[in-house]
Amino acid sequence: MALSPSPHTLNLGAMSQSIETIYADHFQFVWRVLRRLGVQEQDASDAVQDVFLVVHRKLPEFRGDSKITTWLFSICMRVASERRRVAHLRHELAFESPLEATSPGDLTEELEQRELFAELERILDQLSLEQRAVFTLFELEGHRCEDIAELVGAPLGTVYSRLRLARAAFQKAVERRRTRQDFDIRAAGVSM
Amino acid sequence: MTKPQMLLSHGSGALPEERRLLSAGAALSPPPGAQAAIWAGLAARLPPSVAPAPETTGVSSTANGAGLTGLVKSGLVGVALGLGVAGGAKLALDDAPPAAALRPNTVAVTPAPPPAPAETQARTVAPDVPAAKFEIERNNARPRATTVAAPPTEVEDSEQVDMLPSVAGSAPPKDAEEAAAARTSQLREESLSLRRARSALHAGNAILALALLEEAQRAFPRPILGQEREALSIEALVKSGAMSAARQRAQAFVTRYPQSPHSDRLRRIAAPR
Numbered sequence: 001m002a003l004s005p006s007p008h009t010l011n012l013g014a015m016s017q018s019i020e021t022i023y024a025d026h027f028q029f030v031w032r033v034l035r036r037l038g039v040q041e042q043d044a045s046d047a048v049q050d051v052f053l054v055v056h057r058k059l060p061e062f063r064g065d066s067k068i069t070t071w072l073f074s075i076c077m078r079v080a081s082e083r084r085r086v087a088h089l090r091h092e093l094a095f096e097s098p099l100e101a102t103s104p105g106d107l108t109e110e111l112e113q114r115e116l117f118a119e120l121e122r123i124l125d126q127l128s129l130e131q132r133a134v135f136t137l138f139e140l141e142g143h144r145c146e147d148i149a150e151l152v153g154a155p156l157g158t159v160y161s162r163l164r165l166a167r168a169a170f171q172k173a174v175e176r177r178r179t180r181q182d183f184d185i186r187a188a189g190v191s192m
Numbered sequence: 193m194t195k196p197q198m199l200l201s202h203g204s205g206a207l208p209e210e211r212r213l214l215s216a217g218a219a220l221s222p223p224p225g226a227q228a229a230i231w232a233g234l235a236a237r238l239p240p241s242v243a244p245a246p247e248t249t250g251v252s253s254t255a256n257g258a259g260l261t262g263l264v265k266s267g268l269v270g271v272a273l274g275l276g277v278a279g280g281a282k283l284a285l286d287d288a289p290p291a292a293a294l295r296p297n298t299v300a301v302t303p304a305p306p307p308a309p310a311e312t313q314a315r316t317v318a319p320d321v322p323a324a325k326f327e328i329e330r331n332n333a334r335p336r337a338t339t340v341a342a343p344p345t346e347v348e349d350s351e352q353v354d355m356l357p358s359v360a361g362s363a364p365p366k367d368a369e370e371a372a373a374a375r376t377s378q379l380r381e382e383s384l385s386l387r388r389a390r391s392a393l394h395a396g397n398a399i400l401a402l403a404l405l406e407e408a409q410r411a412f413p414r415p416i417l418g419q420e421r422e423a424l425s426i427e428a429l430v431k432s433g434a435m436s437a438a439r440q441r442a443q444a445f446v447t448r449y450p451q452s453p454h455s456d457r458l459r460r461i462a463a464p465r
Contacts, residue, residue, distance in 0.1 A: 048230050111383065117216040117217060139217075140214065140217045171207075
């Protein structure tokens with residue numbers, strides 16, 4: 001069903017976008033960015049709404065000089081930063097949404113994936129938001145560094161530097177994790 | 193400066209564990225129904241002139257050809273399902289019946305005795321089990337009886353743990369749909385019990401985790417997630433310092449399930465020191 005034009009539309013060249021269209025086209029991007037920037041699962045719904053409320057409010061001011069994803073990403077960064085700060089103060093417990101799998105094989109895989117992602121989150125939590133943004137955009141979203149520089153509004157050299165530092169921290173954390181697991185096993189063995 | 197290569201790309205030199213973690217992150221996506229459910233919440237916060245009511249909203253979308261009308265409709269189902277299952281989660285965690293507000297589609301959950309030897313979901317009420325009876329909201333589920341906790345049974349040897357699907361040899365259910373629904377229900381209840389134990393373990397409380405796993409063993413003597421439970425039990429034993437028992441059970445596990453996704457990790461525990 002065709003919609004009547006929204007009072008607020010976004011001019012992108014010849015294209016005119018409404019909040020509904022932007023939401024439909026970029027929901028997945030916004031959700032993933034927020035989660036990878038450290039927004040907890042239980043906060044993701046509110047955080048996505050916050051982002052699109054800002055989009056709606058700022059639509060008349062957006063001139064389309066930059067890509068819409070760049071604009072959305074900058075809003076996500078601000079929302080994620082605020083959410084992370086509040087979540088840290090509240091010492092929130094992690095929440096898991098209901099499992100989706102309905103077969104044992106799928107469920108096993110889903111449980112394992114969740115466990116791995118939770119571990120990845122714990123590692124990423126050790127990074128600054130700026131490093132985390134570059135790392136996740138490059139390693140998980142597969143963006144080129146040039147595009148990331150535009151998304152995060154930083155020089156290309158800075159993106160390289162943040163990626164290098166974030167990678168080093170990630171690899172060190174994985175190494176520590178493995179060492180810790182080995183230590184747990186050895187320590188328990190010695191104490192027997 | 194040479195352009196960096198993704199760690200997940202071929203030939204990056206990333207360790208297998210690094211790849212596994214990054215792959216889990218790369219695969220992250222919103223849960224089903226989230227897009228429409230969040231839009232419904234967002235629409236409520238937007239002025240009516242900007243955000244049409246969900247049932248009248250239709251947007252041509254490159255992301256979803258069905259538009260938001262379909263999304264919202266499916267989302268409402270998703271929300272209902274999410275609430276239902278979340279209600280189940282809360283129920284399982286609190287061990288207390290929820291307040292009223294039961295939907296027409298509900299699942300009656302009653303304490304029951306051990307199941308019949310064959311794969312079955314229908315259990316009868318045991319006389320020595322507390323008579324608590326409560327209901328879980330469950331979308332698209334027909335009213336039926338299933339189990340919450342069975343009376344304690346003899347603790348099974350790790351070699352005898354009833355692992356993943358053991359449908360073979362069981363009599364075909366009279367009502368396949370009913371059996372499938374019951375199996376799904378047990379899956380969810382089992383997974384909830386394992387998540388409680390895993391949370392306790394991650395919080396550093398291995399003893400509580402072991403107690404919860406024992407409880408799960410009693411509640412589900414014929415588990416669907418037996419491998420997960422056993423792997424978690426072994427991990428909890430390691431953390432609690434019972435290395436000898438952990439090693440013994442790990443050895444039994446990898447012998448019986450060499451191809452299990454848990455076996456790689458458990459072989460490190462099983463290895464003689």
